[in-house]
C-alpha cells in the first residue's frame with residue numbers, strides 16, 4: 001500500500017482479535033428490586049414502534065401541556081421531539097417532588113477537606129435556594145428565557161443551584177468545566193453570546209484551596225477581544241461571607257452572590273413554561289477541526305431521555321443513594337448527577353475533590369458514611385484507585401447494588417477489579433457508551449435483563465439502534481470480527497439539536513458521511529455518525545475501540561488535536577506542531593507533542609516549557625502533554641501532510657511500517673532514536689486507535 005492509500009484506510013477494514021469474555025449474571029437480589037426487568041422492553045422500543053416508544057420516557061415527566069407530535073422530522077436532520085408540549089425542567093427536578101419528598105436529601109455534598117462537614121440539601125432547601133438565585137438572575141441580571149449564561153464553577157452545590165435557576169427561567173446555561181483555563185472559558189462565553197458569567201472565588205483540589213476567580217478576568221478579556229461584552233460577573237463564595245480569592249473584584253462588574261442574595265431572601269419565581277424543543281443548555285466539546293463546538297441540547301426530549309435511562313439503566317429509585325464521581329462540568333454530570341437523578345427524586349452525591357485525597361481510601365469512606373448504593377465513575381479513576389490501593393475497598397463497610405463505568409473503553413482486567421474488589425462481587429456493572437452530543441446512554445446492558453461481559457458496552461439501549469458501517473456504507477455484520485464506524489440508525493430524544501450557531505458543521509460532522517439522501521425528511525436516511533470505531537460480537541454486544549477521528553481521549557476528557565496543536569503554535573519559536581496519543585496505564589491516552597522550530601532557533605528545555613505553558617493556559621492543565629519533542633522536521637507525505645500515524649507509532653514503540661514513500665523517510669529513524677533511544681526494537685502490538693491515528697482526512 002502506498003502512503004496515500006494508507007491514509008485512506010480506516011477502522012472499517014481492520015479485523016480485530018480478542019478473547020471473548022465470559023458472561024457474568026446479575027444477582028437474584030438485584031433483579032428482584034430492579035426498575036426494569038421485562039425482556040420485552042426491547043420489543044416495545046423496536047424500530048417498528050419508533051418513535052412512539054419514547055412516550056414511555058416523556059410520561060415520566062410533568063408537562064404543562066402535552067405534546068401532539070412525538071417526532072417532527074420536517075427540518076431533518078435537526079430533530080424535534082414532543083412538539084407542542086410545554087414544560088419546565090426545574091419544576092420537574094424540584095417543585096414536583098415537594099408534596100412527597102420535600103424533606104428528603106436531593107444533594108449530599110462532600111467537601112474535599114475531611115474536617116469540613118457534609119452538607120445535605122433537602123428538596124425543600126433546594127427549592128428555596130434555586131428560587132432565590134433565579135429571582136436574582138431575573139431581577140438583578142435581567143435574564144430572560146433564551147438568554148445564555150456561562151457558568152465556570154467547581155463541584156459545589158451552588159453549581160446545580162445555578163443550573164436549575166437558569167432552567168427555571170428558561171435561560172440556556174453553558175457550563176464550562178472548572179479545570180478549563182480562563183481563555184478557554186472566554187472563547188465559550190464569546191461563542192455562546194453570554195453577557196453574564198457565574199463563577200466562584202476558589203475551591204479545594206488535592207488539599208489546596210485553588211484560586212478560581214482570576215480566570216474570570218482572563219475570560220472576560222478574551223471574550224471582549226472576540227466581540228462579546230460581559231456586563232455582570234456573579235461570584236459565589238466557597239465560604240459564606242468570605243472571599244478567598246486574591247483577584248480584585250471589579251467595581252460595577254463583579255458581584256458577590258452572597259451580598260446580592262440578601263435582597264432575595266424568601267423570593268419565589270414561577271417556573272417559565274417553555275416549548276419542549278427550546279434549548280436547555282450548551283455543552284462545548286472538542287472535534288476534529290477548529291474551535292470547540294457548542295452542542296445544543298433540548299428541554300423536553302433531553303429531560304425525558306435522561307430520566308428514562310436513569311431509571312432503567314442506572315436503576316435509580318427514590319430511596320437510593322447515588323454517587324456519580326464525574327464533574328458536573330462534563331455531560332455525564334449534567335445528565336447523570338443533576339438532571340436524570342433529580343427528575344427521579346433521587347439523592348445525588350457530589351464530591352468536591354480528587355478521589356485520592358487525603359488517601360486512596362477516601363471514596364470508600366464516603367460510600368460507607370453516606371451508605372451509597374449506586375456508584376458511577378470512569379475507567380481512569382478505576383485504574384488509579386486499583387493501582388494505588390487495590391485492597392482498600394474491602395476495609396470499608398459499604399455495599400453497592402449497581403456500578404457504572406463511562407467515558408473510555410475499560411480493559412477486562414480493570415473491569416474485573418471493579419467487579420470483584422469495588423463491587424465485592426455483589427454489584428451489577430453497566431458499561432455505558434455515549435457522548436456529549438448524545439445527551440444520554442447509547443449502548444449498555446440493561447442491568448437486570450442481560451449478563452455483563454467485561455470490556456463490552458453491550459447492545460443499544462432500548463430505542464437506540466446502533467449499526468456498524470464500513471467506509472462505503474455497507475453494514476458490517478455482527479460476529480464478523482471486523483471493526484467499522486459505529487452509527488445510530490434512528491434519532492432518540494436525548495440527541496443534541498445542532499451545534500450552536502453552526503448548523504452546517506452539525507450536518508457535515510455527524511450526518512453527511514452516511515446520509516442516503518440529502519433532501520430527505522425521513523429519519524431512516526440520516527444515520528448518526530459517532531466518530532467511534534467498534535466491533536459487534538455474535539451476541540449483539542458492541543465493543544468500543546475508541547475514536548476514529550483526531551480526538552484524543554485523555555482520562556475521559558476529549559481533546560482535539562487541532563486545539564492542542566494551535567496552542568503549541570502560539571509559542572513564537574514553533575513552526576509546526578503535531579500531537580499524537582500516547583498509551584498510558586492510568587489515563588488511557590496522554591498527548592505527546594512534536595514540534596519543529598522556525599529557522600534560527602535552537603531546541604532546548606526552555607522551548608519545551610513554553611509549549612507546556614501555552615497548552616495549560618490556552619486549554620487547561622488536564623491537556624498537559626507527557627513529552628514535548630523538538631524535532632528537526634516532521635515526517636511528511638509528498639503532498640506535505642504530517643504523518644501523525646508514524647509519530648504515534650514512535651511514541652508508543654509500535655511497528656512504524658513502511659515509510660519509504662514519505663518525502664523525508666530519513667527523518668523517521670532520527671526521531672525514533674530521539675524518542676526511544678538507540679537499539680530499541682519496536683514490537684508492541686498497539687490498540688486500534690493508536691495504529692490508525694491521524695489517517696482520517
Ligand code: WTA
Pocket residue numbers: 285330331332405406407408409410431432433434435436437457530531532544545546547553556557558
Ligand atoms: C468515549 C462522555 C468506550 C468514546 C460520556 C466517545 C467510551 C467519547 C465510553 C465521548 C465507553 C464514552 N466505552 N468508550 N463506555 N463512553 N467513550 O463526549 O470515544 O466526553 O466518543 O462523553 O468517549 O466523550 P464525551
